[in-house]
Amino acid sequence: NAGVTQTPKFRILKIGQSMTLQCTQDMNHNYMYWYRQDPGMGLKLIYYSVGAGITDKGEVPNGYNVSRSTTEDFPLRLELAAPSQTSVYFCASSSSVGGGNTIYFGEGSWLTVV
Amino acid sequence: QKEVEQDPGPLSVPEGAIVSLNCTYSNSAFQYFMWYRQYSRKGPELLMYTYSSGNKEDGRFTAQVDKSSKYISLFIRDSQPSDSATYLCAMSGLIIQGAQKLVFGQGTRLTINP
Numbered sequence: 001n002a003g004v005t006q007t008p009k010f011r012i013l014k015i016g017q018s019m020t021l022q023c024t025q026d027m028n029h030n031y032m033y034w035y036r037q038d039p040g041m042g043l044k045l046i047y048y049s050v051g052a053g054i055t056d057k058g059e060v061p062n063g064y065n066v067s068r069s070t071t072e073d074f075p076l077r078l079e080l081a082a083p084s085q086t087s088v089y090f091c092a093s094s095s096s097v098g099g100g101n102t103i104y105f106g107e108g109s110w111l112t113v114v
Numbered sequence: 115q116k117e118v119e120q121d122p123g124p125l126s127v128p129e130g131a132i133v134s135l136n137c138t139y140s141n142s143a144f145q146y147f148m149w150y151r152q153y154s155r156k157g158p159e160l161l162m163y164t165y166s167s168g169n170k171e172d173g174r175f176t177a178q179v180d181k182s183s184k185y186i187s188l189f190i191r192d193s194q195p196s197d198s199a200t201y202l203c204a205m206s207g208l209i210i211q212g213a214q215k216l217v218f219g220q221g222t223r224l225t226i227n228p
Contacts, residue, residue: 033213041220042221108156
């Protein structure tokens with residue numbers, strides 16, 4: 001059972017470089033999310049999507065971009081990487097309307113900007 | 115003031131003890147309350163969820179929500195070394211277009227000693 005798959009697992013970027021974190025899910029979920037988790041902190045929502053072609057900003061969107069061309073994929077783009085973007089990034093997905101539905105998280109992508 | 119406050123610990127208890135984990139929150143619009151468990155280098159996994167006030171029990175785990183006090187708790191009975199993990203509370207308000215935008219606490223690192 002693949003669930004939510006993120007790549008790469010680990011990456012070191014230089015300041016000013018750009019990269020894309022890939023996320024794909026095989027559960028046919030409509031809703032997908034990107035969170036970041038800083039040391040000793042909870043997760044903060046970066047962007048989310050309610051379906052293909054529809055995305056919206058979360059709590060901390062600055063410095064990031066997303067796209068959702070298919071139901072399965074929700075890549076996160078970092079433009080002009082900054083040390084403040086050093087973090088662990090989690091992609092997640094869920095289905096159905098209504099609260100309390102299980103949100104499935106990927107294993108995380110560890111990003112260091114130096 | 116943070117929307118969700120959670121004591122980061124760390125918390126260390128002997129095997130078999132009852133563990134109590136807590137979060138307070140300030141946003142009275144929160145309706146859905148969840149507890150996630152996160153093992154080291156892994157993504158969060160949903161442990162318990164509760165809608166509005168009340169208790170919910172699942173095996174050794176009990177979740178309680180007191181909306182009047184803006185306080186939620188997770189109790190673990192007969193704790194096991196395999197329960198050692200970081201526990202994150204999360205909550206959300208109304209669902210926007212079906213997407214559930216969670217607000218997380220900092221997480222409490224729990225160690226169960228054999």
